[in-house]
Every structure is written in structure tokens, then in C-alpha cells.
Amino acid sequence: MKNKPNLAVVGATGLVGGTFLKVLEERNFPYERLYLMASAKSAGSKIVFRGNEYLVEELTEHSFDKPVDIALFSAGGGTSEKFSPIAAKNGAVVVDNSSAWRMDANVPLVVPEVNPGEIAKHKGIIANPNCSTIQAMVALKPLYDRYGIKRVVYSTYQSVSGTGLKGIRDLEEGLKGNDLNIAYPHPIAGNCLPHIDVFLDNGYTKEEMKMINETHKILGDDKIAVTATTVRVPVLYSHSESINVELEKPFELEELRALLAAAPGIVVVDDPAKNEYPLARAAAGRDEVFVGRIRRDFSVENGVNLWVVADNIRKGAATNAVQIAEKLLEIL
Numbered sequence: 510m511k512n513k514p515n516l517a518v519v520g521a522t523g524l525v526g527g528t529f530l531k532v533l534e535e536r537n538f539p540y541e542r543l544y545l546m547a548s549a550k551s552a553g554s555k556i557v558f559r560g561n562e563y564l565v566e567e568l569t570e571h572s573f574d575k576p577v578d579i580a581l582f583s584a585g586g587g588t589s590e591k592f593s594p595i596a597a598k599n600g601a602v603v604v605d606n607s608s609a610w611r612m613d614a615n616v617p618l619v620v621p622e623v624n625p626g627e628i629a630k631h632k633g634i635i636a637n638p639n640c641s642t643i644q645a646m647v648a649l650k651p652l653y654d655r656y657g658i659k660r661v662v663y664s665t666y667q668s669v670s671g672t673g674l675k676g677i678r679d680l681e682e683g684l685k686g687n688d689l690n691i692a693y694p695h696p697i698a699g700n701c702l703p704h705i706d707v708f709l710d711n712g713y714t715k716e717e718m719k720m721i722n723e724t725h726k727i728l729g730d731d732k733i734a735v736t737a738t739t740v741r742v743p744v745l746y747s748h749s750e751s752i753n754v755e756l757e758k759p760f761e762l763e764e765l766r767a768l769l770a771a772a773p774g775i776v777v778v779d780d781p782a783k784n785e786y787p788l789a790r791a792a793a794g795r796d797e798v799f800v801g802r803i804r805r806d807f808s809v810e811n812g813v814n815l816w817v818v819a820d821n822i823r824k825g826a827a828t829n830a831v832q833i834a835e836k837l838l839e840i841l
């Protein structure tokens with residue numbers, strides 16, 4: 510690829526789409542041309558990027574007739590199923606934020622700190638993992654490499670921004686006493702909903718199964734026992750996760766802590782004496798994964814508990830995708 514690619518942002522008017530643009534601008538991502546695309550409903554609006562005004566065009570079968578090198582998609586699963594292959598066939602590399610392609614054997618599922626080598630294997634589409642999975646992988650990878658992982662129990666506390674602008678609206682209005690219930694089947698203000706994405710026949714939610722399946726795919730190890738309970742909480746930005754891990758090998762807590770502190774993309778915040786631990790509000794707007802409450806699980810042989818927090822719209826979506834695109838520039 511020439512070192513200045515033509516970029517397309519698909520779903521440019523959405524919460525993640527807007528954050529793609531913010532992150533591209535912050536990181537000074539090189540580009541020749543930029544195309545902003547959205548559904549007919551949002552097409553026609555104007556967005557300013559690096560001082561230039563762009564018209565949002567309607568996404569159609571012909572949107573990729575023009576040369577596009579990298580297309581960042583965050584337009585939902587259905588749109589991605591239809592349009593990602595069209596973009597790829599026309600020569601673009603798609604980095605897709607939806608769940609449509611993640612478990613496809615021909616599609617790399619990438620967290621750049623964890624499995625960057627997968628990027629080069631793409632056949633036109635690369636999947637950005639689920640937001641909750643991304644932050645968990647950044648935290649677990651150094652432990653997996655050093656000690657091996659036998660079992661993981663995820664319990665998540667996920668913010669409403671995961672559901673986009675309507676989730677934010679539900680919480681903000683709900684806090685004023687006006688429950689809209691547009692994003693969720695119950696009020697989110699003052700509640701914890703053990704329900705993210707749809708319920709499946711096995712009793713899990715799709716979000717829970719995404720965390721389980723994507724963990725196996727990203728670590729390249731189906732033998733790890735994984736279970737998950739994913740919960741929506743009345744928080745605007747950042748997902749928090751309790752991660753209980755059973756390692757294969759014995760560990761020294763101080764060594765494990767040092768490994769996490771030295772790992773790429775992680776900031777350890779763990780000073781209980783000073784009431785310091787990762788917090789959603791502190792993580793919001795940041796690109797790192799914050800890890801704290803690092804302590805031995807005395808109930809099993811090689812157990813450790815972690816509290817892991819990251820901005821779900823940034824590292825959990827836009828930043829991770831842009832990091833993938835940056836790696837693409839190096840290899841194309």
C-alpha cells in the first residue's frame with residue numbers, strides 16, 4: 510500500500526464512528542482521502558475532520574467502486590455482513606467492529622497487544638473483538654504466556670455507552686426520573702441488568718458467549734475453561750470486570766504484579782491503602798487498560814483475582830481498530 514491510504518469510516522455518525530475520527534485525528538493517522546459513510550437515515554450530514562468539512566454519503570453497493578484502502582466499520586452486524594465483503598472484493602481491508610465476522614475462521618480477531626501476528630493473515634476482513642473481551646485479553650495475555658491459564662470466570666459491569674447514543678440517553682433521562690426504556694427492557698438508572706445482547710438457548714446471553722468464544726480464539730487455546738456473567742450498570746463510559754483466574758502454574762504475587770505492570774497497554778492502579786483501584790470514570794477517555802485489586806484467590810490452587818477497567822468506546826472499540834489499521838500500514 511502507498512503510505513497514505515484512502516480511508517473510509519462506515520457508521521461515521523454513530524458513537525464509535527465519531528470516536529474513530531477522534532482517534533484517527535489524535536494519532537495523526539496518515540491518509541490521502543477520507544470518505545464518511547452511513548445509512549440513508551444519517552447520510553447528508555456534515556462532519557468536520559482536521560479542519561475540513563466532509564459530507565456523509567449513503568452507504569450503497571457502489572460506495573467502494575472508488576479506491577478505498579482501509580475501511581473502518583461500526584455500523585452493526587447486518588450492515589457489515591452485507592457491505593464488508595463488497596468493500597473487501599473491491600480491494601479495501603475492512604476492520605469491522607461488529608460481531609458479524611469475529612468467529613469466522615477466515616477472519617483474524619485481533620487485539621494488537623496480544624496477537625498482532627494474525628493481522629497479516631487477513632483475506633480482506635479483520636474483526637475487532639467485543640469491547641469486554643478486548644480489555645480482558647490485554648490483562649490476561651501476560652499471565653497466559655508466563656503461567657498458562659486453566660479457567661477464567663468473568664463478571665462484568667458494563668456501561669450504557671456500549672449500546673450507543675440511545676443507551677446514554679436512557680441513563681441520563683432515567684437519572685432525571687424519566688425512564689425511557691428505549692435501549693433496555695427495564696430502567697437502567699438505579700438498576701443492574703444481567704442482560705447484554707440477546708438471550709440464547711443455552712441460558713447465556715450472546716455477550717457472555719462472545720467473551721467465552723473470543724477468549725479461545727484470541728489466545729488460540731480452546732482448552733481454557735471460561736464462563737461469564739455480563740451485567741449492564743448505570744455508568745456512562747468504561748466497562749469494569751472482575752476476572753477470576755486459575756493459572757496452570759504456581760506464581761508469586763509480586764512477580765505477577767510486575768508482569769502486568771510491564772505489559773503493553775496496561776496501567777496497574779493498585780494501592781488499597783490509599784483507596785486506589787481502577788475506576789470507570791478515571792478510565793474514560795483513556796486508551797490503556799487499568800488493572801488493580803490484584804490478589805490471590807485462596808479458594809483454589811493457583812488462583813488470582815483482578816479488577817480490570819477500560820473505556821469501552823476507545824480501547825474497547827475505536828482505539829483497538831485504529832491500532833489494527835496502524836499495523837496494517839506497516840505490512841501492506
Ligand code: L14
Binds near residue numbers: 608640670705706
Ligand atoms: O460489539 O453493550 O458485540 O450493548 C454488542 C452489545 C458491543 C456492546 C458487540 C452493548 C457488542 C453492546
